[in-house]
Amino acid sequence: xxxxxKGGEKAIDAAHAWxxxxxxxxxxxxxxxxxxxxxxxxxxxxxxxAEGSLFDPDLAALAIKQARGDLIEAVFLIRAYRTTLPxxxxxLLVETAKMDCIRRISATFKDAxxxxxxxxxxxxxxRLLDFKxxxxxxxxxxxxxxxxxxxxxxxTEFLNKEDLIQQEPANDKEPRDLTREPxxxxxxxxxxxQSLTRGDEGFVLxxxxxxQRGYGRNHAFVGELRIGTCAVEMEIPELGFAIEIGExxxxxxxTVNQFTGSKTEPPQFTRGYGLVxxxxxxxxxxxxxxxxxxxxxxxxxxxxxxxxxDEEFVLYHADNIQATGFLxxxxxxxxxxxxxxxxxxxxxxxxxxxxMQEAAE
Amino acid sequence: xxxxxxxxxxxxAPVQAARAFRAAMSAMARPGTIETxxxxxxxxxxxxxxxxxxxxxxxxxxxxxxxxxxxxxxVREWITxxxxxxxxxxxxxxxxxxxxxxxxPLPGYRxxxxxxxxRSATLIAEVDLLEPSGTTLSGPGxxxxxxxxxxxxxxxxxxxxxxxxxxxxxxxxGDRLAGLPRSTKVEAL
Amino acid sequence: xxxxxxxxxxxxxxxxxxxxILKGLAVPGYQVPFASxxxxxxxGWGTGGVQVSAAVLxxxxxxxxxxxxxxxxxxxxxxxxxxxxxxxxxxTEHTRDADVIQTRHRIPEEPLREDQILVYQVPIPExxxxxxxxxxxxxxxxxxxxxxxxxxxxxxxxxxxxxxSTAYAYPVKVEGRYVMDPSPIPKFDNPKLxxxxxxxxxxxxxxxxxxLPPYTQVVSLDFEDFPFEASKADHxxxxxxxxxxxxxxxxxxxxxxxMFVCSDTDFCRERRAAxxxxxxxxxxxxxxx
Numbered sequence: 001x002x003x004x005x006k007g008g009e010k011a012i013d014a015a016h017a018w019x020x021x022x023x024x025x026x027x028x029x030x031x032x033x034x035x036x037x038x039x040x041x042x043x044x045x046x047x048x049x050a051e052g053s054l055f056d057p058d059l060a061a062l063a064i065k066q067a068r069g070d071l072i073e074a075v076f077l078i079r080a081y082r083t084t085l086p087x088x089x090x091x092l093l094v095e096t097a098k099m100d101c102i103r104r105i106s107a108t109f110k111d112a113x114x115x116x117x118x119x120x121x122x123x124x125x126x127r128l129l130d131f132k133x134x135x136x137x138x139x140x141x142x143x144x145x146x147x148x149x150x151x152x153x154x155x156t157e158f159l160n161k162e163d164l165i166q167q168e169p170a171n172d173k174e175p176r177d178l179t180r181e182p183x184x185x186x187x188x189x190x191x192x193x194q195s196l197t198r199g200d201e202g203f204v205l206x207x208x209x210x211x212q213r214g215y216g217r218n219h220a221f222v223g224e225l226r227i228g229t230c231a232v233e234m235e236i237p238e239l240g241f242a243i244e245i246g247e248x249x250x251x252x253x254x255t256v257n258q259f260t261g262s263k264t265e266p267p268q269f270t271r272g273y274g275l276v277x278x279x280x281x282x283x284x285x286x287x288x289x290x291x292x293x294x295x296x297x298x299x300x301x302x303x304x305x306x307x308x309x310d311e312e313f314v315l316y317h318a319d320n321i322q323a324t325g326f327l328x329x330x331x332x333x334x335x336x337x338x339x340x341x342x343x344x345x346x347x348x349x350x351x352x353x354x355x356m357q358e359a360a361e
Numbered sequence: 362x363x364x365x366x367x368x369x370x371x372x373x374a375p376v377q378a379a380r381a382f383r384a385a386m387s388a389m390a391r392p393g394t395i396e397t398x399x400x401x402x403x404x405x406x407x408x409x410x411x412x413x414x415x416x417x418x419x420x421x422x423x424x425x426x427x428x429x430x431x432x433x434x435x436v437r438e439w440i441t442x443x444x445x446x447x448x449x450x451x452x453x454x455x456x457x458x459x460x461x462x463x464x465x466p467l468p469g470y471r472x473x474x475x476x477x478x479x480r481s482a483t484l485i486a487e488v489d490l491l492e493p494s495g496t497t498l499s500g501p502g503x504x505x506x507x508x509x510x511x512x513x514x515x516x517x518x519x520x521x522x523x524x525x526x527x528x529x530x531x532x533x534x535g536d537r538l539a540g541l542p543r544s545t546k547v548e549a550l
Numbered sequence: 551x552x553x554x555x556x557x558x559x560x561x562x563x564x565x566x567x568x569x570x571i572l573k574g575l576a577v578p579g580y581q582v583p584f585a586s587x588x589x590x591x592x593x594g595w596g597t598g599g600v601q602v603s604a605a606v607l608x609x610x611x612x613x614x615x616x617x618x619x620x621x622x623x624x625x626x627x628x629x630x631x632x633x634x635x636x637x638x639x640x641x642t643e644h645t646r647d648a649d650v651i652q653t654r655h656r657i658p659e660e661p662l663r664e665d666q667i668l669v670y671q672v673p674i675p676e677x678x679x680x681x682x683x684x685x686x687x688x689x690x691x692x693x694x695x696x697x698x699x700x701x702x703x704x705x706x707x708x709x710x711x712x713x714x715s716t717a718y719a720y721p722v723k724v725e726g727r728y729v730m731d732p733s734p735i736p737k738f739d740n741p742k743l744x745x746x747x748x749x750x751x752x753x754x755x756x757x758x759x760x761x762l763p764p765y766t767q768v769v770s771l772d773f774e775d776f777p778f779e780a781s782k783a784d785h786x787x788x789x790x791x792x793x794x795x796x797x798x799x800x801x802x803x804x805x806x807x808x809m810f811v812c813s814d815t816d817f818c819r820e821r822r823a824a825x826x827x828x829x830x831x832x833x834x835x836x837x838x839x
Contacts, residue, residue: 008623009631011624012624079588083587084558182757312685321588322593324592325592325593327594328592329593329595333617333624334618335798336618336734336735336798337717337736339797339799340717342799344713344717374561378561379556383606383608389763418572422562476693478577479582483572501762501766502763504746504764525580525728529573543576544578
């Protein structure tokens, strides 16, 4: 006799208890603290903040701990939390020209005011496993230089002065908000950039790489990459002026791309732009390349049918929370759909075999 | 008695708005049914039903047009304070509130586009009479036919003729309301 | 969860969803875009249905949640728990006691009443999506009522297989205007789409809401020479003996043994409680199954 399986609730509770146990791992190993993750897994924390669209290193560290290091799961925890937060208002634009830089490099000029600052980078490390890190030990202090005093102007500003790069005139148009309105195409650049900055790093990287390999090539130079902290200011209506409410770490990348021109307009370079929370330079550079590829229409270029030029394709598939949810949902029960197909295939086979037999007779 | 702009809203918005929406949804889903609502005391000349609908559906994202006698300081202040909806003209509004005679004729309201028929105005029309008798209605939400007292039929027929474009109505009278979506066919008189 | 608002969503989000529901009811079968929020469960797991339910629930409601027709499937259990916690509503497994029923992939066997609301979880709301992946294109096709592509696809099926090969999420035309995806219900359930209850469809990831007011005309697409057929496995339920309900197939052993049981667990239990016994069933006992 058959008894239908019951007790889903009990099974779920038991699965969650087991998950908690596995998350903790062997009890004789000390538990990770949020501070340890925040301080020592910083780039993971940055990625979770960037794709979670919430600048809060402690919460991102907590999410990483809760997600057992699964960064997409951590991003999901942050997004689900973020969406419940009330909105008090909007900050003023962040002035990246006033960024307190820890890293600032240009691939287009050997030197420029503000200088080239390598900062904390993996770039010139030899990728050899450092077995010393396996043992705990003290770390000598890094050498210090006098900090640069004075503004660090954007490299593209120099090109701007000579009219050598296409202007990006400021406008006061209120940008649409990807998280408060349904995505509606065609999307303007502000909306595309919102989508890219929270898009999956792997997806944006793959798209950017495809442009370099010829799928919508746009000849990008890293005009400038800068990482540092910027003040966040907000206008307080009761006060009548803006006050600083905190600061965020940002990575900004401006690319100088292939030039355009026509009979009426002399040749000019164009730009791509990336701005991402935290030290996240792979993402920021990728974002700038994809941004540039998506601008084909406004820059009067040809659509060569490259994936990175396809706004609908990029914007609908960049979000890893949407993607992973839908991908993983296929492990949910589909007995009913499957049964309906099973029954149809059986019926069609019976009919087909009947016809074949008739034909043979 | 003057009701202050600060009074007369929901005292427990999450729950009262939920109940009010259920009434509004039932009305819109079943043209010809009349629902009764409570929980708000808007300033005259706004009816309880129109006030409850405003509290339930309006917010800073929905420009609202106040027509005729409802375009008065008491109503404007009350709507602004309780919903945050910006006051707008008829061509840009998401919702319009007024007596039927002040809201018509319909040309000028947003009726949606063929790609986005949902981008159309909803008119909350105050009527003197609201009862299940009079004009015969048919269409989605109605088993066979239903009857409803309508202020007039021609305007409503012309609106229906544009389906899937068109505006949608709530008719309000005291604490009662009925829904009249663009999909409803009304019999000619 | 006590820090969260009634039914989890904040009031502004609920208002936005409620407005979309009203427009959906006014234009039956048309997909209304809405600013779907990130929910504390993954996209693809019912976030659209959950947001719609959250926007329609009142504290007095009794709610039922089913997945594949069953109340005890893991995702149904999880969603039911979510609403018990966040909306404090009572829940039931009995179809007739429920005010709001959230479902994935089935319509209950028992006909629903006028005072009930059926909320569907929808993965891909666009019936034309698998013929044309671009939203910009399918939106135009709906606007122009250009559904030839769908008929061509169904007809190609017939010429290749001798039958329409769509067995679930079978497209329907609503009130002679919009072609609509009824969500992945088996085509067996399609005739039930014309019902007394209000039907609301929520697709969270795809940011769409659509609706069918009661008694809306819903016609499954077909051809004169190949009329639509609401088929099911040619068996009776082995537990309750019903031969008109939709069935799940259960593999019993590795020698090809199998049985068929009602996918609607509440319906099956009620029949057994009323004394019906199927070929492999035992007389009903309280809490036996």
